[in-house]
Amino acid sequence: MIQIVLIDDHELVRTGFRMILQQQPDMHICGEAASAEDGLRLIRSLKPEIALVDVHMPGMSGIELTERVSRADLATRIVVVTVVDDGRFPKRLLDAGASGYLTKGCNADELVTAVRQVAGGRRYLAPAVAQQLALATLDGKASPFDSLSSRELEVAMMLVRGKPLTMIGEQLNLSPKTVSTYKQRLMEKLRVEHVLELAHLMTTHGLIDAPNHRVGT
Incomplete structure (x- = not known):
């Protein structure tokens, strides 16, 4: 039985996923969360095989959640589900x-296929996304964010949500001075001078939703 948690701030989205997946005889929804912070706690406590994760959520983003699960070497495999197809x-x-x-x-069949494939130890990319990735590689196109660690x-994700350096440091277990160094380094790499410019660049490349983030200076 494939144990799955759903992490998305939209209840209707989670309901749709649940209705599709719980009909499968080899799948079980063992938990749901409306934020990445709660989702990470679920992953740590329930240890599901799969987590379906939205990218754009209030608070911690899906990217941050994915990174933390990977850095903690947790066994849960992340399947990202988002509106972005760049x-x-x-x-x-x-x-x-x-x-x-x-x-x-x-569609529902693709969702089920992706969950089974990832649970089996393989990666799954939506066909349209796989094609775009291949074309981007062939054309030599790159996102400026590829240069960031x-x-x-x-x-960067926390800065554009208006979090002060002290709060970022507390959440990442870093000193404010270290966070400031990261900020300076990433802005130099991206060639931006202000967080407003950073937010615009992140919106352009699909890393954040324009209406939902709070920007500091």
Whole structure:
């Protein structure tokens, strides 16, 4: 039996996933969370084989959750389900440790196939995303965020949500001075001078939803 947790801040999305997956004889929904923070606690306590994770959630993002699960060497495999289908964005998530990537436009059969494939130890990419990834590689296109380390990307995600350096340091177990160094380094790499510019760049490349983030200066 494949044990699954659903992590998405939209209840209707979780309900849809639950209705599809709980009909499968080899799948069981063992928990749900409306935030990445609660989702991480579920993953640690329930140790499911699969976590279906949205990228854009209040608080911790799906990217941060994926990175933390990977860094903690937890056995749960992350399948990201999001509206973003730009090939460069899933590359960043796969680099962070995701095992699968689906768009919310996928049908029920594809969702079930992806869960089974990832539970079996393989990766799954939505066909359209796989094609875009291949084309991006062939064309030599790259996201400016490819130059960031996973920790730098994590700090960037927190900065554009308006979190002060002290709070970021507390959440990542880093000193404010170290966080400030990460901030300076990532902004130099991205060639931006202000967090507002950083937020615009992240919106352009699909890392955040424009209406939902809070930006500091």
